[in-house]
Amino acid sequence: MMTLQEIFRVQESYKLPDAIMEVLMSKEAEKYIRVVKDNKIDIRDTFQEEQGDRNRLKQDFTPDCLCRLVADLMKKGSCLDMCSGTGALSKEAARTHNIEIEEQEYSERTIPFAILDACVNGLTGWISRNDCLRDETYQVYRLTKHQDISLPIIEETDREVGQYNNVIMNPPYSMKFPDAEWYPIVGFTIPKSKADYGFLLRGLQHLKEDGRQIAILPHGVLFRGAGEGKIREWLIKQHLINAVIGLPDKLFLNTSIPVCIVIMERDSPDIFFIDASEEFQKQSAQNDMTDQQLKKIVDCFRERTDVERYAHRALYEEIEKNDYNLNIPRYVDIFEEEELPDIGAILNTLGQIETEERKTKSRLYDILENLTGSPEDIRNVKKHQSLMKGERHESTVPTDTHN
Secondary structure, three states, X not given: OOOHHHHOOOOOHHHHHHHHHHHHOOOOHHHHHHHHHHOOOOHHHHHHHHOOOHHXXXXXXXXXXXXXXXXXXXXXXXXXXXXXOOOHHHHHHHHHHOXXXXXXXXXXXXXXXXXXXXXXXXXXXXXXXXXXXXXXXXXXXXXXXXXXXXEXXXXXXXXXXXXXXXXXXXXOOOOOOOOHHHOOEOOEOOOOOOOHHHHHHHHHHOEEEEEEEEEEEEHHHHXXXXXXXXXXXXXXXXXXXXXXXXXXXXXXXXOOOOEEEEEEOOOOOOEEEEEOOOOOEOOOOOOEOOXXXXXXXXXXXXXXXXXXXXXXEEOHHHHHHOOOOOOHHHOOOOOOXXXXXXXXXXXXXXXXXXXXXXXXXXXXXXXXXXXXXXXXHHHHHHHHHHHHOOXXXXXXXXXXXXX
């Protein structure tokens, strides 16, 4: 089997994105796409291992279990994947719901891999190089079906994005937004230090009236104050937050940070909380979630019924009493009281331990009595023996009695 570097004939991995894009925009695109397909290369894993930039772009790639969960939580109809990366979320959505993809990604180095992966899998739709926060589009690629693959062509950048039945996202967590004051979103200036709510608000602008937005975010968005607290209070008062789902930690390969899913819909009658933090299957490098655990979350979300230590439907009066703090433990108590210990059993165990200790000491005394050695060794043994018996040891060093 060949690697991507071998197929696209580059020695250094940093040259691979440009080499892929050059071929995809040429007449040889179909030939190369088929070679990649025949070699069954996992393009997403290749990108994550060799090209991902977590430090600068905070690229934490969405694990397969969360891609399946988001797809199952979606409504039927069109879908926009913001901050799409290589497109794991939208590609799973396309397979689940048989829809076209619509991906927006900022990183110029990521776009070639996203296009190549979509073409190999025969998906159709659009992939845009786009700055979601600033709402600026730099390039648009249209993917059209060609037998069992797809081929990309460049489209005009002034194509209107429109509105969708679903907006899904796993944006960069707590990314800085230094020029936020120049790009207000829905009337809010997003905090410069953390842009999480900027992505949420921008997504709402692309959501149809009866649409659903599903965002994977750090737990901090649920309770942080200052500017974020004001935006969160406004969203709650506008009945825009529909559900909050807490997920297990260590689901991501590069970080152990636990995340949550925030689901937004207009005219939400209440906010439904699910604590699925214990629903995972432990793996060596990272945790995973089984299909059964994912189904439990989806079924509970659809039924919106309280489940002890797992789910709670909170009315707005309860949210207001909690000062619009959406931290999940305020609404779902997963604490299990430990049974009080049996005092009689504990005393009985202590008695047995003391009996065994006395027997052990007795055997040790017998051994010490039969030891042989130099006078000094014997004196030291007697000293330790008396200490073990709790006796006060008097010095055996002769006292100088000179007058």
